[in-house]
Amino acid sequence: xxxxxxxxxxxxxxxxxxxxxxxxxxxxxxxxxxxxxxxxxxxxxxxxxxxxxxxxxxxxxxxxxxxxxxxxxxxxxxxxxxxxxxxxxxxxxxxxxxxxxxxxxxxxxxxxxxxxxxxxxxxxxxxxxxxxxxxxxxxxxxxxxxxxxxxxxxxxxxxxxxxxxxxxxxxxxxxxxxxxxxxxxxxxxxxxxxxxxxxxxxxxxxxxxxxxxxxxxxxxxxxxxxxxxxxxxxxxxxxxxxxxxxxxxxxxxxxxxxxxxxxxxxxxxxxxxxxxxxxxxxxxxxxxxxxxxxxxxxxxxxxxxxxxxxxxxxxxxxxxxxxxxxxxxxxxxxxxxxxxxxxxxxxxxxxxxxxxxxxxxxxxxxxxxxxxxxxxxxxxxxxxxxxxxxxxxxxxxxxxxxxxxxxxxxxxxxxxxxxxxxxxxxxxxxxxxxxxxxxxxxxxxxxxxxxxxxxxxxxxxxxxxxxxxxxxx
Numbered sequence: 191x192x193x194x195x196x197x198x199x200x201x202x203x204x205x206x207x208x209x210x211x212x213x214x215x216x217x218x219x220x221x222x223x224x225x226x227x228x229x230x231x232x233x234x235x236x237x238x239x240x241x242x243x244x245x246x247x248x249x250x251x252x253x254x255x256x257x258x259x260x261x262x263x264x265x266x267x268x269x270x271x272x273x274x275x276x277x278x279x280x281x282x283x284x285x286x287x288x289x290x291x292x293x294x295x296x297x298x299x300x301x302x303x304x305x306x307x308x309x310x311x312x313x314x315x316x317x318x319x320x321x322x323x324x325x326x327x328x329x330x331x332x333x334x335x336x337x338x339x340x341x342x343x344x345x346x347x348x349x350x351x352x353x354x355x356x357x358x359x360x361x362x363x364x365x366x367x368x369x370x371x372x373x374x375x376x377x378x379x380x381x382x383x384x385x386x387x388x389x390x391x392x393x394x395x396x397x398x399x400x401x402x403x404x405x406x407x408x409x410x411x412x413x414x415x416x417x418x419x420x421x422x423x424x425x426x427x428x429x430x431x432x433x434x435x436x437x438x439x440x441x442x443x444x445x446x447x448x449x450x451x452x453x454x455x456x457x458x459x460x461x462x463x464x465x466x467x468x469x470x471x472x473x474x475x476x477x478x479x480x481x482x483x484x485x486x487x488x489x490x491x492x493x494x495x496x497x498x499x500x501x502x503x504x505x506x507x508x509x510x511x512x513x514x515x516x517x518x519x520x521x522x523x524x525x526x527x528x529x530x531x532x533x534x535x536x537x538x539x540x541x542x543x544x545x546x547x548x549x550x551x552x553x554x555x556x557x558x559x560x561x562x563x564x565x566x567x568x569x570x571x572x573x574x575x576x577x578x579x580x581x582x583x584x585x586x587x588x589x590x591x592x593x594x595x596x597x598x599x600x601x602x603x604x605x606x607x608x609x610x611x612x613x614x615x616x617x618x619x620x621x622x623x624x625x626x627x628x629x630x631x632x633x634x635x636x637x638x639x640x641x642x643x644x645x646x647x648x649x650x651x652x653x654x655x656x657x658x659x660x661x662x663x
Contacts, residue, residue, distance in 0.1 A: 199525055200484045208428060208484075209491060212436040213249050220246035221391045221440045225398035231447045247443060255443040261493045263410050263453040263528075265321060266378030268371060269348025269641060273320055275528040276495035282523055283320040284554055286313065286533045287499065288354045289542035290326050295623075296506045298541055300328035306339065307346050308634065309534075312544055314347035314641070315633045318554035319533050322347050324354035325542065332356050333661055337363035340381075341650045344371055348641040351381045358396050361403045363657035368409070370649050371642075384412030386460065387437040389422040393444065401441075405449040412455040412497060412529075413441030418471055419481075420464040427481055434458035434481070435488050442494065455529060458485035459498025459522070473501030473538050474514035482518075483525035490526070497529040498522050501539050507546045507623050511536055515550050519557050548626040548633075552605045559601045570595070604629055 200208075220238075223229050223245045233239045236251040247255075262276030265283060275281040291298040292305050301309075306327045313322045322343045330338045337360045340353040344367070351371070353364050368381040383404045385397040401411065415434035417423030423430040435458055442454045459482035462471040472478055482498035489496035500518030504511035515532075522530050532539070533554075534547030564570075572591055586592050605625045607614060614620070620628075640647065 200487055204428075205484070205487050205491060208432045208435060208488065211432040212439065213252070215391075215432065215436040216247045216252060216440060217249070218246070219391065220244045221387075221393060221437070223393050223398060223444070224395040225393075225402070228393075228398045228402065228444055228448070232444065235447045237443075237447075245440075247440065252439060252443055255446040256439060256492055256494070258446045258450045259442055259454045259494060260451065261495070263455055263495045264378045265350040265382060265410065266372075266380040267349050268344075268380045272378045273350070277490055277493045277528075280526065281528060283529045284318055284519075284533050284550075285321045285352065285529065285531050286319065286323050286325075286542060286547060287531045287535050287539060288323055288325055289535060289540060291537070291541040293506060293536050293541045293543040293546070298505075298537070301325055301542075303327060303329050303342070306342055309542065309544055309547075310343055310346035311634060311638060312547065312630060314349060316547065316551045318551045318558070319349075319547065321350035321352055323352045323531075326354075326356075333359050334658060336360040337367055337657060338654060340364055340367050341654050344642050344650060345640055345647065346638070352384070353381065355383070355385065355396075355400055358399050359661055360657065361400055363653055365404065366653045367650055370646055370653070379407075379409050382410035382412065384414060384455070384457070386414035386416050387441060389415065389417050389437065390433060391437055391440075393441065397441075398444065401445055402448055405445070405452065408449075408452060410453040410455065411445055412457050413438050413445070414460045414497075415441075415458045416460040416462060417458075418462045418464050419477070420466065421462075421471070425464075427477055427484075430461060431458065431481055431484055431488070434461055434485065438485075439492070454494065455497050456485075456489040456492070456494040457497035457529075458482075458488065459496065459527065460531075461485070470503065471538060472503060473499060473532075474503050474518065476517070479518045479521050482527065483521050486522070486525045486527045495528045496526075497531065498527045499539070500530055500532040501535055503538050504536050505541075506536065507543055507549060507626070511546055512549060512553070512622070515546075516553050516557075519550070519553055520560065523557050523561055544630055545623055545626045548629055549605065549622060552603065552626075555603070556601060570599075 229239050238246040262279040264272050264274040266272045292301045310322050313319045324339045335356045336353050343351050371380050415437040417430045417434045419425050419430040423433045438458045445452050445454050461481040463477045486496045502511045502514040533550045534542045
């Protein structure tokens with residue numbers, strides 16, 4: 191697939207310079223790997239391992255390992271069509287992300303079970319949100335949160351599931367549940383995993399254990415670099431990208447050493463910048479979006495599926511949130527990012543909002559329309575109309591050509607105001623936030639039907655209770 195070109199993207203020469211520096215970093219500086227078994231596997235594949243635990247990759251070893259990773263990845267769904275995206279397939283998936291709080295209007299609070307269930311059901315009914323991601327539900331202790339939330343997600347959506355691992359203790363429970371959801375006859379995994387490198391250049395024991403314990407059955411795994419420009423990586427965007435690229439490639443090399451051919455997602459798009467006045471790690475700045483778009487170009491050099499994150503520092507569903515989400519989603523889609531996180535997220539990824547998720551879904555509809563562009567062919571040029579007597583087509587509203595093409599050509603917005611002022615005033619002057627909340631009510635009005643069978647539900651509950659007893663003891 192040819193690399194797209196356009197606003198905010200790096201040319202081939204600039205990408206190559208970043209690539210060359212990243213390869214130097216991996217060979218000369220290396221990465222710390224805090225796990226004996228993983229280091230032994232890397233050594234067996236040709237990496238140089240120091241007694242200190244630092245691992246060095248020469249380019250030949252790195253290319254031999256990463257060359258085994260598939261160019262595309264399929265995110266299975268238990269209900270609905272699986273989604274395949276990647277360096278060959280192209281395409282974009284949109285996901286929410288982890289959060290500590292729920293935002294409602296200008297207030298926030300910790301997430302409870304009912305909040306999480308409602309968010310998951312909403313995700314299930316939004317056309318442009320393609321998965322559900324584990325969220326920090328306060329009702330569960332941290333060491334139980336990963337597998338308890340996975341069971342809840344499975345109950346409330348048939349879409350792809352991404353548990354967020356909160357400790358090494360729950361990995362076994364998550365894997366048992368994931369196998370139940372996959373079943374015996376489903377090739378494409380309905381659950382995927384991922385973890386972030388500890389910048390700069392360190393894969394922790396928790397990360398490597400998760401990679402090892404989920405190896406062996408083609409579970410997709412996302413490798414995240416989260417450089418903080420000006421904090422844990424160079425303040426210059428090119429330098430920060432070079433570090434993130436090295437970190438991400440090293441993670442994928444680890445995965446391939448443990449399971450050749452495992453589907454991996456390259457994610458140097460979790461980059462941040464440090465605001466020098468507030469010391470806040472930004473996720474919605476132009477610089478963050480630029481790094482993520484450039485990272486997509488670096489991923490394509492290795493024929494890997496890629497991901498990014500579109501966030502906002504806005505505290506509520508306001509103009510700042512809409513602006514930052516629109517800029518990020520547009521730029522990243524144009525850059526060819528295959529998986530974009532952040533649907534519904536606010537406050538530097540600490541919070542999530544059902545209202546913002548619906549607004550983001552609407553933004554995604556409009557970005558999709560922009561991406562589709564203008565079709566120029568005989569039917570769309572409408573030469574038969576334009577070359578006829580103008581007096582015969584002064585009103586084309588009821589013309590066959592209009593009836594044939596208007597749904598395809600014209601965006602039909604759910605939330606945007608498209609009525610005259612008088613009617614808008616009659617309706618109480620609704621803004622987008624109000625219309626989004628009303629749309630949530632419409633989407634969730636139908637009676638909820640569980641997304642797991644009775645047998646699956648019983649087995650998931652059995653696993654949860656067994657692991658709760660084990661970890662509580």
